[in-house]
Amino acid sequence: MEATTGSTVRIVGLTRQFRTGAERLTAVDDVSLEIAAGSVVALTGPSGSGKSTLLHLIGAIEQADSGTITVDDVEITALRRTALARYRQRVGFVFQRYHLLPALTVLDNVIAPVLPQRGRADHATRARELLDAVGLGGRERAMPTQLSGGEQQRVAIARALMGAPGLLLADEPTGNLDSTTSAQILDLLLDLRERHGMTILLATHERSIAARCDRLVRLGDGSLVEDLDLTDGEDPADTYERAARLRL
Ligand SMILES: Nc1ncnc2c1ncn2[C@@H]1O[C@H](COP(=O)(O)OP(=O)(O)OP(=O)(O)O)[C@@H](O)[C@H]1O
Ligand SMILES: [Mg+2]
Known part of the structure; x- marks a missing residue:
């Protein structure tokens, strides 16, 4: 497999609302975030906090109401159909329920x-x-x-x-798996990152998974409420301690 270089993602003032009857629900609320090339970022937060919506916006599966997303110097929120389709082909997406064709x-x-x-x-x-x-x-x-x-x-x-994506978006990729298998899937993703340098953004509810990422970003009601660097020189093997500190 050829080596790829991880994508850089810059998000500024990103907002996405849904209309439910007469109500407007702000699923992603003015989120700004910069993700370094080759980093593995855990996206956490309670159910309904906007994790999937944010991943869908970055993967251009859904359209933002306002704000910008720039991936490797291309503002994807400004792309039109053909260019968007090309961008989507360059982003890897992994879902909780695999979505294989039976x-x-x-x-x-x-x-x-x-x-x-x-x-x-x-x-x-x-x-x-x-x-x-x-x-x-x-x-x-x-x-x-x-x-x-x-x-x-x-x-x-x-x-x-x-x-050969520079960016892999994974929406609770271990959500249906037992803890041993989950750890193996994370091993695989981290290994792929090592070998191919891609950037990974991974939504998860699991402490043990989030604790092994480089960074933890937490959403609450669509807003960014916490942003933790997990590569702070601590013994990386000591993930249990680290996980215990993360209120997921
Ligand atoms: N297509 C839609 N139409 C209306 N509301 C939606 C739609 N998609 C998401 N929402 C709402 O937006 C909010 C954020 O949903 P989202 O799926 O992004 O949350 P999540 O953090 O991924 O939750 P979970 O952990 O349960 O997967 C929720 O209140 C949800 O009901
Ligand atoms: Mg979700």
Whole structure:
């Protein structure tokens, strides 16, 4: 796999409202945030605090009402359709429920995002390399239902890496997994970051996961309420202590 350079993300005054009947709900409320290239950031906060909405805005799945998002010097909040579609292909997205296509093999699930593009043989080669990288070499022809939850999430991660993203957005990627499997998925993400330098923004409710990230950003009612640097020279092995200090 080729090495990529992690993206830098700059968010300024980002706001997203939803209309529910006569009410207006501000899901993301004037958030400003700068994410360094190659960092792994945990996005935490109670249910409904705006984590998924923020990830959807950064991934350009949803549109902001106001504010800007700039990824690697491109203001994505100002992009039009074609450029936006191109940007979306360059961002990796991993979801809590994997979202694999049940009728496709593991290999075809990984290839699926780039199917409209030419070069099928190249795609298959790359997908095989990615499946190897996530520890699923040899399982290419399996169907998703034949895999465990952790294995399905590995397929989803391989799929997210197909476009060699500089930015990986993960919405509670370990939310459906037991703690051992969750830790393994995080090992995998941290290892991918080491090898490819990508930037990872990961929404999570789990202390043990957040504690292993470089930085913790907490949302409350759509606003940024806490921003902690977790790379402050502490023994990185001492994650339990660190986790205990994090009120997730
Ligand atoms: N499409 C939508 N229409 C209306 N309201 C929405 C929509 N999407 C999200 N919301 C509301 O916006 C707020 C933020 O939701 P969001 O899904 O971003 O929270 P979250 O932090 O990801 O929560 P969870 O931890 O439960 O996943 C919530 O109050 C939610 O009900
Ligand atoms: Mg959510």
